[in-house]
Amino acid sequence: KAGVTQTPRYLIKTRGQQVTLSCSPISGHRSVSWYQQTPGQGLQFLFEYFSETQRNKGNFPGRFSGRQFSNSRSEMNVSTLELGDSALYLCASSLVPGQNTGELFFGEGSRLTVL
Amino acid sequence: QKEVEQDPGPLSVPEGAIVSLNCTYSNSAFQYFMWYRQYSRKGPELLMYTYSSGNKEDGRFTAQVDKSSKYISLFIRDSQPSDSATYLCAMSKGNQFYFGTGTSLTVIP
Numbered sequence: 001k002a003g004v005t006q007t008p009r010y011l012i013k014t015r016g017q018q019v020t021l022s023c024s025p026i027s028g029h030r031s032v033s034w035y036q037q038t039p040g041q042g043l044q045f046l047f048e049y050f051s052e053t054q055r056n057k058g059n060f061p062g063r064f065s066g067r068q069f070s071n072s073r074s075e076m077n078v079s080t081l082e083l084g085d086s087a088l089y090l091c092a093s094s095l096v097p098g099q100n101t102g103e104l105f106f107g108e109g110s111r112l113t114v115l
Numbered sequence: 116q117k118e119v120e121q122d123p124g125p126l127s128v129p130e131g132a133i134v135s136l137n138c139t140y141s142n143s144a145f146q147y148f149m150w151y152r153q154y155s156r157k158g159p160e161l162l163m164y165t166y167s168s169g170n171k172e173d174g175r176f177t178a179q180v181d182k183s184s185k186y187i188s189l190f191i192r193d194s195q196p197s198d199s200a201t202y203l204c205a206m207s208k209g210n211q212f213y214f215g216t217g218t219s220l221t222v223i224p
Binding site for chain 1: 121151156157158159160163164190202205210211212214215216217
């Protein structure tokens with residue numbers, strides 16, 4: 001069974017640009033969540049999608065947005081990039097939200113560098 | 116104050132040592148407690164999860180939860196070089212997850 005796939009794995013952008021990251025969850029998984037990982041802050045929750053609807057949103061500015069498609073694939077977009085947006089962006093999938101068994105399955109992440 | 120606190124380390128131990136990793140938390144509403152392992156350039160992978168206070172063992176790994184003290188631990192027995200990774204504690208309430216910043220562990224052969 002294929003795992004969570006994230007593309008691109010690495011990308012470099014300059015300040016002011018925008019970026020779109022993609023995530024394909026494990027087949028059959030309908031919930032997708034996104035996290036930002038930085039050395040100082042650790043994993044910080046961005047948002048969660050289920051059935052094309054955003055169910056939860058973390059404490060990030062409106063420059064961070066996302067969406068989910070009918071096939072459960074998800075994208076996140078960051079507009080007007082800032083240096084502080086440099087991070088590893090992780091996507092995680094689970095069967096359904098509220099499945100409180102800790103079983104989030106993570107992709108390998110998209111490493112964004114903003115120059 | 117962060118909801119989940121974890122000592123970032125780094126922690127360096129000789130092969131065969133017993134490793135103790137710890138996290139504290141402030142929110143008594145947390146229901147599930149988890150440990151994830153993250154190798155360099157990889158995403159986190161779930162190691163163990165538990166719901167109640169007490170111990171849960173899986174091979175060389177033991178997860179311990181003390182809800183009264185709001186404290187969780189992960190013990191690794193007979194540590195191996197392949198255990199070298201960053202270990203993240205995580206907790207959940209409802210369907211929201213809260214992660215520690217991770218402890219970097221190196222096991223020296």
